[in-house]
Amino acid sequence: MIQENIPVLIVGGGAAGLSASIFLSHHGIRSLLVERHSSTSIHPRGRGFNARVMELYRELGLEGAINEAGKDLQPAKGFLKGSTLAEAFANADKEPEPDSEQWARLMAIMAAQKEISPTSSSRGTQDLVEPILLAEASKRGGDVRFSTELLSFEQDETGVSARVRNRSDGTESQLRAQYMLGADGANSAVLRALSIPYRGSGILGHLLNILVEADLRSVVQGREFSQWLIERPEMKGVLLAINNRNIWTLHVPYDPQKGEKPEDFPPEHWEALLPSVLGLPRAEIKVKGILPWTASVRVAQSFQQGRIFLAGDAAHEVTPWGGLGANTGISDVHNLAWKLALVLKGVARPALLDTYNSERQPVGQAVVEFSHSQTGEDGLATRERFEPGAAMFMLSGFASQMLSGHGYKYASQAVVEEEGSDPENHELNGQPGTRVPHLWLTYQGERTSTVDLAATHFTLLTGPAGQDWHAAAEVVAARLQLDLKAYRLAPDGDLCDPEKLWPGRAGIEEDGALLVRPDGFVAWRAMRLPVKPQQELELVLKHLLG
Structure with missing residues (x-):
């Protein structure tokens, strides 16, 4: 062989x-x-x-x-609950509108999210x-x-x-x-x-993921939703939008302890049941596939x-x-x-x-x-997710950080941790172990973000008075045979920062610098230019590289 x-x-x-x-x-x-x-x-x-x-x-x-x-x-946004789709929409209409204070808070949260990344979720x-x-x-x-x-x-x-x-x-x-x-x-x-x-709680429930074809455009157009919690005597489940037109997935729990098996619920069962669940008795339903899965954590x-x-x-x-x-x-x-x-x-x-x-x-x-x-407990989403105010929770604080993918800070040999650093503080403010702060800049006439700069190499991002870092980076890169690029962020810098926002965003003085890893995370922060920047940078990189 x-x-x-x-x-x-x-x-x-x-x-x-x-x-x-x-x-x-x-x-x-x-x-x-x-x-x-x-x-x-x-x-x-x-x-x-x-x-x-x-x-x-x-x-x-x-x-x-x-x-x-x-x-x-x-366009699919929002969480519905109700025994039929019409009832779910009616329940949503009854939910109180956020008051002025809640709206202001929501707008502030959404504005803050746009400030931390050059892109958004898809x-x-x-x-x-x-x-x-x-x-x-x-x-x-x-x-x-x-x-x-x-x-x-x-x-x-x-x-x-x-x-x-x-x-x-x-x-x-x-x-x-x-x-x-x-x-x-x-x-x-x-x-x-x-x-x-x-480690963890293990299996929380056994479910069927049912891929459903049902043309609901006439019902949902202009009222697109993400998830619908269905609670009926004959079934409980969550319907998820896939294309807001005719493709949906329905997650339904079954109980092996009661002797229930996936094959007890064939496509014909759901094709017969779903028109009444939807509240559309003439709806044509086709089940394209059923995927049993286990809800585990x-x-x-x-x-x-x-x-x-x-x-x-x-x-x-x-x-x-x-x-x-x-x-x-x-x-x-x-x-x-x-x-x-x-x-x-x-x-x-x-x-x-x-x-x-x-x-x-x-x-x-x-x-x-x-x-x-x-x-x-049954493996479905909690009922609280479908209650008024749940969206506000998901957009705020820790939940928002987790959902955006920015809610953590690394601590390892590949990060030079600062003295007194709070492991629970995940703010993207230049602290080592967090993703580099996002700031829009101009490079060779093109708009770019600091997040875009560290793709396959280490990157040194300095303040407006960071000229001495460049010579140090060039020598260290040659000595370590490392791909290391240095940029000065300033009105007249390699990367144009016309309002000198970078020092404040990165938590450094104008002659300070962030060393960013190839994955875009801050490895080290020099608040200001050290006496011997070349030696300091080389020691740091040797430490990071093992």
Whole structure:
């Protein structure tokens, strides 16, 4: 059997796995992805990408394509409840309008959200977005093999040996990779083989995800909604909008302890029941597919074992009610890709890879806890999500930070933490461990954001009086053989900041600087120019690179 050798083997071809392939190619690293299914998802599954993930796709030039894929779902806002659709709309009409103080608060929250990112969330569903990711992965040279399953693997001090099988013709292949990523979803074969234990509450409920075709345009046009809680004597469920026209998904719990099984609820059952549920007895209903799923909230105790890493649902299982499953997985692999690249290129020591677990595992834990708070005992969304005022809660404070994808701060060897730093303070104000503050600038006549600058390299962003940093950065980059770019942000700087807003936004003096990692997170903050900037910068980078 001929052995193929690759730097990184990716197991799993969902949103996280495909994104990993793209990010690695973006950093100049070859990968091979195997996925046991024959194609990308044919089921909508996730229905959106948060602002942080859209920043990552913006970096890849995919922002426009993903926004286009989600344009039909974009108007879907609001949460309804009622036994029929007409009753749900009537209940919504009865809800009191926010008073002037609430409106002012809501407007302030929305304005603040626009200030923290150069982009915004998108509502594309996975069945539409995954083909975009697959095309991009292939375009960038990623080796993506569907209908290929992982049979076994073992690791040693120098790499991972894996055996895979082509499910179309039964042929087997031997692969040798320097590192392996398990992004193979819930019930991950990679996780099971590694025997890494979970933390969390585990299974909250068993549900059916029913893909429904029903033309409701005449009813919902101008009243587009996101989720509808249905409570009736014969059923309870949540209907989710997919394209606001004729495609919807219905999530309904079933109880194995009562002897109920998915096959007890065939398509004909729902096609007969749904017209009365909708309150539209003449509606034509077609069930296009039924996907049983388990509502679980749990996180692996470690996202790394030796040369093997976990990401996405393989590392942290959440319910869909917080909208954080695929989003967190994509951010996982973005965090890992640049670290793998620097280690594989010999620029950083393998110790840098240990920071993947120390940074992303706490995020996974927080996401699991938030998801649990949004999930009821039967696995459906909590009833509180459909009460008046729930939207205000979701747009404010911690919930808003979690949903936008910015609600965390890293603490690891890859961050130089400041003395007295508050681990609970996630404000994007230049503090190390947080995503670099967003500020619109002009570069060579084009509008750009500070978030856009650190794509594949370390970046030093200085204040208006930061000229001395440039010479220091040039020397240090050469000494460490590191791709390091330095920019002075000023009215006459490399990046035009006409009002000198950057020092205030970054929390530095005019001669200070932020060192930003290739993933856009602040690694180190120099409040002002040190006496020996070259030595200081070199020491910091050596520390960060392991």
